[in-house]
Amino acid sequence: MEDLSEVYKSYANEVKRFLICLTYNVDLAEELTQETFYQAVKSIHRYNGECKMSVWLCQIAKHTYYNYLKKESRYQATSIENMMQMGEDIMSTVDLPDVELARRDNLISLHKEIHLLHEPYREIFLLRASINLSFKEIGEIFYKSENWARVTYYRAKLKLAERVQGDDYEL
Template sequence: MNKLYDEIYIKYSNDIYRYLITLTNDKYLSEEITQETFFQAFKSIHSFNGKCSVYTWLCAIAKNCLKKHYNRNSKYVYNFDFDNLSSKASDYPQSYDLYSALSKLKSPYKEIVQLHVFDGFSLKEISDKYHKSESFAKVAFLRAKKMLREEIKKT
């Protein structure tokens, strides 16, 4: 059984680490959660039913381990600064929550946040892109921030 564990770890540890890096943007946290992922996986390997690939199963465990970490350190989630969204996009504890909540926004709110926060477009430039007034972009951005706030509080 130890040989099986070694093979799984050798084959998937780098992939799981890279997956976690994309979620956290923090190498130390990703290393910690990678180790926890394999600990949990080996502890419950009997529950692996083969309905998905080993990699998919490990990613699910990694995501759950990361969520547990964030829940234990809930100060990261509830101290979310919505007035400085662009700085939070690279702050690992909050970036996971931000990207997760952002993925649930509908159009045009999602696009407006992406254009304004991540791509650096002004609200005036966004309004021109949508052929609407600048008020449209301002109101939509404020609504999007409100939706993000509500979505993050759910997690």
């Protein structure tokens, strides 16, 4: 087993990015990343090496986030509000040309639509599109097959395309 500090250095940013995609809240993602590694240390004896360490940590992160949601009873509205606030913060701090503003508006609209997808479509889409996990890794996170992950991702793209007006986005 790798030294725990090396595991943290190697995977903390990836876990944090994964959690940012789920929460749309950088502060919450940082907090949940810490909790994820705490839970990983507590259950390191259960890691058997059958999947990549990053996949195992993302599984823990996902469960940590779901436990947080259960405790806080804030499932969808909070994440959308946080994402919208992040978008406003980014736009208010950077002087962007009109074309870039339009692109950012489209990205924000797209992220809103992604967040409105039902599970597991939303999470699978984010795992694949944001942190480039393979279908095999996504399947492992959900304890399903690679083919299941592939089909579910395809369905998520279809559902997202239906939701996005004008189909101006390349999915």
